[in-house]
Amino acid sequence: MTTSAAIKSSLRGSNALPLRPIDQVMDLERLGAMHQSRLSFMRILVRHVMRERWQIVMSTMSLDNEGYGTVIYEIQTPHDLFSFVIFSDYLSPDERNDRVIASKWDLTMALVGGKVSQAYLEMLRKNVPKQEAGRVDSRVFVLSRANRSARNFDYVVDQLAAGGQPDIDKIAKVGYLYRTTAVYGSGKLGMADWEKVSTRWPDFARPFSAEMFACFMLRNFSLFQAEHIAKMRSPATFNPMQADIKRYFGIGNSTGLGMAPYLMNHPMLINQWVEMRELALARVRQLGLYNEDAKEKLNRLIYRVQHHMSETHTEDEWQSQNNVIVLKDLALLSQRLESKLDNWNSLILWSEETCSLQGQELLVSLLLELHPELVDSLESHHGSDEFLDLDPVMPVQTLKQVIENRYAWALKIDFSESGSRDIFWYRSEEKMEPRLGQAATEKGKDKQMALGVGYAVRKCYDQLCDYIKIFPNHSTARFMVTKPKLRGIVRRIQSMNRCVYGDIQANLLDKNVLPMHLLRAKLAFFGVSKFDPRSKLWVRNTMFQGAPLLEDIGGSFNDDWFMPLAPKKGGNV
Numbered sequence: 001m002t003t004s005a006a007i008k009s010s011l012r013g014s015n016a017l018p019l020r021p022i023d024q025v026m027d028l029e030r031l032g033a034m035h036q037s038r039l040s041f042m043r044i045l046v047r048h049v050m051r052e053r054w055q056i057v058m059s060t061m062s063l064d065n066e067g068y069g070t071v072i073y074e075i076q077t078p079h080d081l082f083s084f085v086i087f088s089d090y091l092s093p094d095e096r097n098d099r100v101i102a103s104k105w106d107l108t109m110a111l112v113g114g115k116v117s118q119a120y121l122e123m124l125r126k127n128v129p130k131q132e133a134g135r136v137d138s139r140v141f142v143l144s145r146a147n148r149s150a151r152n153f154d155y156v157v158d159q160l161a162a163g164g165q166p167d168i169d170k171i172a173k174v175g176y177l178y179r180t181t182a183v184y185g186s187g188k189l190g191m192a193d194w195e196k197v198s199t200r201w202p203d204f205a206r207p208f209s210a211e212m213f214a215c216f217m218l219r220n221f222s223l224f225q226a227e228h229i230a231k232m233r234s235p236a237t238f239n240p241m242q243a244d245i246k247r248y249f250g251i252g253n254s255t256g257l258g259m260a261p262y263l264m265n266h267p268m269l270i271n272q273w274v275e276m277r278e279l280a281l282a283r284v285r286q287l288g289l290y291n292e293d294a295k296e297k298l299n300r301l302i303y304r305v306q307h308h309m310s311e312t313h314t315e316d317e318w319q320s321q322n323n324v325i326v327l328k329d330l331a332l333l334s335q336r337l338e339s340k341l342d343n344w345n346s347l348i349l350w351s352e353e354t355c356s357l358q359g360q361e362l363l364v365s366l367l368l369e370l371h372p373e374l375v376d377s378l379e380s381h382h383g384s385d386e387f388l389d390l391d392p393v394m395p396v397q398t399l400k401q402v403i404e405n406r407y408a409w410a411l412k413i414d415f416s417e418s419g420s421r422d423i424f425w426y427r428s429e430e431k432m433e434p435r436l437g438q439a440a441t442e443k444g445k446d447k448q449m450a451l452g453v454g455y456a457v458r459k460c461y462d463q464l465c466d467y468i469k470i471f472p473n474h475s476t477a478r479f480m481v482t483k484p485k486l487r488g489i490v491r492r493i494q495s496m497n498r499c500v501y502g503d504i505q506a507n508l509l510d511k512n513v514l515p516m517h518l519l520r521a522k523l524a525f526f527g528v529s530k531f532d533p534r535s536k537l538w539v540r541n542t543m544f545q546g547a548p549l550l551e552d553i554g555g556s557f558n559d560d561w562f563m564p565l566a567p568k569k570g571g572n573v
Helices: 003-012 041-051 118-133 153-161 168-173 194-200 209-233 243-248 259-265 267-287 292-310 317-337 344-354 357-370 372-378 396-406 453-470 476-482 484-496 516-526
Strands: 055-063 069-076 081-088 107-113 140-148 176-184 250-255 423-427 434-438 529-533 539-543
Touching: 041 209, 041 516, 055 209, 069 118, 069 209, 081 118, 081 209, 107 118, 107 209, 118 140, 140 209, 153 176, 153 209, 168 243, 176 209, 176 539, 209 250, 209 539, 250 516, 259 267, 259 516, 267 344, 267 357, 267 372, 267 484, 292 317, 292 357, 317 344, 317 357, 317 529, 344 357, 396 453, 396 476, 396 484, 453 476, 453 484, 476 484, 516 529, 516 539
Parallel strands: 176 250
Antiparallel strands: 055 069, 069 081, 081 107, 107 140, 140 176, 250 539, 423 434, 529 539
């Protein structure tokens, strides 16, 4: 048994837990119906920050009265010292652009290993504000940038300066002061690569933990900066923001098609994320205690989620309809809890017969929330070696069986049908972002990104069947000699056959493909909330809303900021 297999076996326990079927779990629409959970990366990060009592202090504060200048936070973790460096610069309204092609931002940031000397700070000052146009070294883990919310930032500063507080109803519509437009890590632009980070810095050895920490720090700085400007503007009347209102502010994010290629190009990693979530659910279904106390906790969570969704504002009709459907599902769930239930498994089975996909997957998140003792131990097992290995000695007959068993979904698709190959994916040189092209009317299909996994499997299978008719006893190696262009897809097929879940089951070349499902899936793993699609190609969302503040570190913590609610006017929730 391999080390990875041994770990997974120990996580499941002596008796194999009943995991949901591959065809059910890896369906694209279901993946796009997921919600944040205890195993989302933001939740995992905050648990470590709070329980390990990271010491985060502002070691350098060099902001002028308008909030422009430099700030450095020093972060002492259980293992190392890190620095978070922020450059705040004036940005005229006509220069403000949230697109990847922007060249200036209100804030630019870097997460750095160790203490920052004056000489190193000057190097960062010359490069970090340039983002993609600059270069840094391997002491840097993360680069990011952010712009102020046009609707909230100045309004909040004005309110605090005048001695008031932000209006809760107004904040509920846009729950952040800044929105990040990109977060870079894993070796880009000269930064430390993932292998170095994951092996040498245990505090950030979980996927995307350094990137999530940068957003967490941005959120806290945004609150500090707003108060600083308000205080400098009117010291006599300035009123600090109430703590409960502070916690309700998150960080805004706009996510486009850039996330879609990641999901398809890292199948081993996505499989691992899905497997941990499914393993957590399996534990709850089999071992979770169902009693009156648990039922009462679930009812309170349902109430919270209902109000959270009612506070989620979107102009998108598709998302609005989804929210309405989920609210109906939650009402049915509350009614169901009034009847006799034997265990959580029966509730899951009921939801699969009664609720929408969104409702079903929300129930999964709710049940994980009830059982931290069964779920949280899985938080350190989201990493995976991203190697797709070719097995040259595998008989071609075995390879054929693997395709028929693991990729039956791809073989069911009729790629000769009209519309089944109308879309191709490419990276725009002008915008530096992934785009969808129409195969019939647009040029550039020869430069398309290899995201049509289902179609690639179909082509491989057809050529393999023809080969087997002539050489039924050959190995995969000999097949590869005659079909070298198929090496990549064969490597993927064989590698994913060793996974529990494997590839996302969708034809991304179909004219009706909805990329939003891909975006939602990855964002749910990150832990974002309040999805607000602006088209079928990009979505606004909020990060860390309701999370603890830096000043909360060292106090009591019970990890209870799932689907946060707006604070009540005149007091805490």
